[in-house]
Amino acid sequence: MRNITYAEAIKEAMVQEIKADENVFILGEDIGIYGGAFGVTNGMEEELGGDKVMSTPISEIAITGVAVGSALTGMRPILELQFSDFITCAMDQIVNQAAKLRYMNGGKGSIPIVIRTPAGSGAGFAAQHSQSLEAWLAHIPGLKVVQPATPYDAKGLFKAALDDNNPVIFFEHKLLYGIKGEVPEESYSIPLGKADIKREGTDVTIIATSIMVHRALQAAEELAKEGISAEIIDPRTLVPLDIETIVESVKKTSRAVVVYEAVQRGGYGAEIASLINESEAFDYLDAPVTRLGGKAVPIPYNVNLEKRAVPQVEDIIKAVKSTLEPIQV
Template identity: 65%
Template sequence: MRELTYLEAVREALAQKMRQDKKVLLLGEDIGQYGGAFGVTKGLLAEFGEERVRDTPISELGITGVAVGAALTGMRPVVDIQFSDFLTLALDQIVNQAAKIRYMYGGRGSVPLVVRTPSGSGTGAAAQHSQSLEAWLTHIPGLKVIQPSSAYDAKGLLISAIEDPNPVIFYEHKLLYKKKAEVPIIPYTIPLGKAAIKREGSDITIVATGIMVERSLEAAQILEKEQVSVEIIDPRTLVPLDEQSILDSVTKTGRLLVVHEAVKRSGYGAEIASIVAEKAFDNLKAPIKRLGGHPVPIPNNKTLESAAVPQVEDIVFEIKELIRR
C-alpha cells in the first residue's frame, strides 16, 4: 500500500469529499492560492474554484458564523482555523450557536460543520500559537472532538466528520503533518467513538492523544528491552469517547498512565482517569497517573519548549515508577 504524510492524507480526504458531494466547501484565511498556513489545501483552489475554496477576511468569529449559517441551509462547510489558539476568537459561534442549535430547535435543524485546526507545540511558534486547548471544547454538549495521531486515522476520521450531521472540531498536530503511514487511495471512514489499540501489552496501559501516541510508542520500544510490556490506547475521538476499550485494557494490565500535551491541570486526562477510577477501580494494581504539560505558557526557546510538555524520556520514567508499585 502507498504511504502518505498526515498532511497529504487530510488534503486527500477534503478533495475526495468535495468531488463526491458538491455541498462540501472550504472557508479560511489564505487557504486558496497560498494553500493554508501549513500547505494542507494547496492545489484545491485550482480544482474546485473560488466558490468552494473561499479565502476569507481575518476574522475567526466571522468565518465560523458564516459557516454555521451555511450549514443550517444545507451546505457542509469545512472551516480552516490557522492555529487552534485562534479558536478562542470563534467560541461564541462554536459554543453558543453551532453546539446548541439542533437541541434548541428540537432536531429540526442541524449544523454539519467541521472546524479543522493545527494544534500543539514543537515548532517554536511561542505562547499564542502552540497551545493544546482540546479539553475546553470537550466540555461543551453538542460538539464532537477528534484528535487523530496518524495519517491513516486523519483521512478516515475527517471523512467521517464531514459526513456527520453535527459540528465537529478536528485537531491536527503540527509535528504530525510530515509523518507517513499507509493510507488507502479509496475513500474510507473510521467510526467516531472507536479507539485504536496502537500496541498490545500486558503490564501497563497508556492512554495517549495526538503527538503523545507516537512518543508513547517510542517509550514502549525502549522499555521492551527491559521486559516491560506496554499497551497503548489512542482514543482518536475525545467526544464521543470509547470508554469500553480503555476499561478493557486497564482491567487486563491493572495500571494506567494517561499522557497528553495539554497542561495537566484540568486536562482531558483527568476525565479518562475519573472514568477508570469510577468503573475499574477494583482492577487497579497501582494508582492512576497523569502526565501532561506544565502550567506555563509555551516558550519560544526550543529547549524550554521541550521542557514544557512530555517527552519520550518522561513517559519512560513514569512507566517505570508505576511498574514498581
C-alpha cells in the same frame, strides 16, 4: 499500500468529499493560492475552484459565523482556522451557536461543520500559537472532538466527521503533518468513538492522544528492552470516547498512565482517569492511575524550554516506571 503524509491524507479526504457532495466546501484564511498556514490545501483552489475553496478575511468569528449559517441552510462546510489558539476568537460562534442551535430548535436543522485546526507545540510558534485546547471543546455539549495521530486515522476520521450532522472540532498536530503512513486511495470512514490499540502489552496501559501516541510508542520500545510490556491505546476521538476499550485494556494490565500534551491541570486526561476509576477496571488496579500532561506555563519560544513544557519520551518512561513501583504502605 502507498505511503503518504498526514497532511496529504487530510487534503485527499477533503478533495474526495468536495467532489462527491455539491454541498461540501472549505473556507478559511489564506487557504487558496497560499495553501493554508501549513500547506494542507495546496492546489485545491486550482483543482476545485474558488466557489469550493474560499479564502476569507482575517476574522475567525466572521468565518465561523458564515459556516454556521451555511450549515443551517443545508451546506456542509469545512472551516480551517490557521492555529487552534484562534478558536478563542470564535468561541461565541462555536460554543453558543454551533453547539446549541440544533438543541434549541428542537432538533429542527443540523449544524454539520468540521472545524480543522493545527494544534500543539514543538514548532517554535510560542505562547499564542502552540496551545492544546481540546479539553475546552470537549467540555461543551453538542460538540464532537477528534485528534487523529496517523495519516490513516486522519483520512478515515475526517470522512466520519464530515458525514456527521453535528459540529466536529478536528485537531491536527503541527508536528504530524510531515509523517508518513499507509493510506488507501479510496474514500473510507473510521467511526467516531472507536479507539485503536496501537501496540499490545501486558504490564501497563498507556492512553495517549495525538502526538503523544508516537512518543508513547517510542517509550514502549525503550521499556521493552527492560522487560516492561506496555499497551498503547489511542482514543482517536475524545467526544465520543471509547471508554470500553480503555477499560478492557486496564483490566488486563492492572495499571494505567494517561499522557496528553495539554496542561495537566484540568486536562482531558483527568476525565479518562476518572472514568477508569469509576468503572469495573478500578477493582483490577494495582496502582493509582497516573496522569502525565504539560506544565502550567505558556508555551515558551525557546526550543529547550518548549520541550520541557510538554511530556517527552523520557517523561513517559519515568511515569510508567513510577506506576510499576511497589506501593509503600
